[in-house]
Amino acid sequence: MKLTIIGSGYVGLTTGACFAEAGHHVVCVDNDEAKVASLLAGEIPIFEPGLEALVKKNVSAKRLRFTSSTEEGVDHGEVLFIAVPTPPQADGSVDLSFMEKVAREIAQYLTSYRVIVDKSTVPVKTGERVAHTIRRHAKPGVEFDVVSNPEFLREGSAVADLMKPDRIVIGGNSDRALALMQKIYEPFMAPVLVTDINSAELIKHAANSFLALKISYINALAEICEISGADVLKVAEGIGADKRIGRSFLNAGLGYGGSCFPKDIAAFIAISEQLGLPFNLLKEVQSINNRQIDRFLDAIREALWVLKDKKIAVWGLSFKPNTDDVRCSVAVTLVERLVAEGALVSAYDPKAMEKARELPFASKIQLSASALEAAQGAEVLVIATEWPEFASVDLAALREAMHTPLIFDGRNLLDPAAVRDFGFQYRGIGRGVVAERG
Secondary structure (H helix, E strand, C coil): CEEEEECCCHHHHHHHHHHHHCCCEEEEECCCHHHHHHHHCCCCCCCCCCHHHHHHHHHHCCCEEEECCHHHHHHHCCEEEECCCCCECCCCCECCHHHHHHHHHHHHHCCCCEEEEECCCCCCCHHHHHHHHHHHHCCCCCCEEEEECCCCCCCCCHHHHHHCCCCEEEECCCHHHHHHHHHHHHHHCCCEEEECHHHHHHHHHHHHHHHHHHHHHHHHHHHHHHHHCCCHHHHHHHHHCCCCCCCCCCCCCCCCCCCCHHHHHHHHHHHHHHCCCCCHHHHHHHHHHHHHHHHHHHHHHHHHCCCCCCEEEEECCCCCCCCCCCCCCHHHHHHHHHHHCCCEEEEECCCCHHHHCCCCCHHHCEECCCHHHHHCCCCEEEECCCCHHHHCCCHHHHHHHCCCCEEEECCCCCCHHHHHHCCCEEECCCCHHHHHCC
């Protein structure tokens, strides 16, 4: 099929590449001409395992191309996917100005039937507004349908998530549109859930909010574990073995971050309030998440007394491993707060160093070429992102490099007993007492 993706950011580019890999002919549209030029030159603006090879392969096969012309995109695609940013506003609600702008542009160029797909994460009832906007601005008599098709990709495994999805959600009320959508997804051999548009839009916010709830739940438990002398890893293993609960997203740490969870939880809270049904449970999820970094900093202050002029090594800047994305990264927030207190921060990340150079405080920290270089002369090592290479670090070399053998493991990545054998003091999340046991 001929498909168009409007918006060539993280979701749009990955979706377009995967659709092309499945055999569709895809045009990706973006209004950033510099980005389009880079993509045409084979330069991928983000790190995502497998994506670069997929883009180059399908560009070469002439199943994937890029343009800055919305008119060209509308003319090409039988189905038009809107994958533009939906950033948060100051009150947590979603800024839908990009969605509205694209809807108007699509309406301007519509000459025959098209399916317009809500791919961006949007508040419930957005599809109705998109349809209303297109109807108001399109030429009289032009037919179209609006469908919701939320994405469930995870940064770091997005290609696998899109090529082998655990479910595909399609929300719509037109048999004609639903038939085209199901044809698109036939090559993916995944279960398809067909709903109304409003239900499909709610599913994405509800799913991310539930996952954030699990993270905040285990982080609240971690605090109880620290006070009671229990080990949160063992507690998580015990409750996660219950198939009704599951072990995933029960990893205590510095809290959730990234471009999705903080935004989506804030948006769902705002949506519920606009509907007159305040979602107080999600407010507590937010509160617990925000408290994690405060508690972690309190523990570092307790160990060092004064942070000013103390060298602190931070391993990890991306919000999770296998991505270079530093947007809303808890690791970045942690560094920002350490810098504000006068700490001398040396930081390293396996993939996010280029993005780190664009951070507002980049000139105030040392960006190191390796994990051990960052730790050289440090009084504290903070593990802020759970990159696998940090788990396999040479502990003898690390002990020699550091000024003071003190590790604050914000992701419970290291084995407390192993690091203690090398003379380190260790503080994890929810397992501090276990780490200090002789």
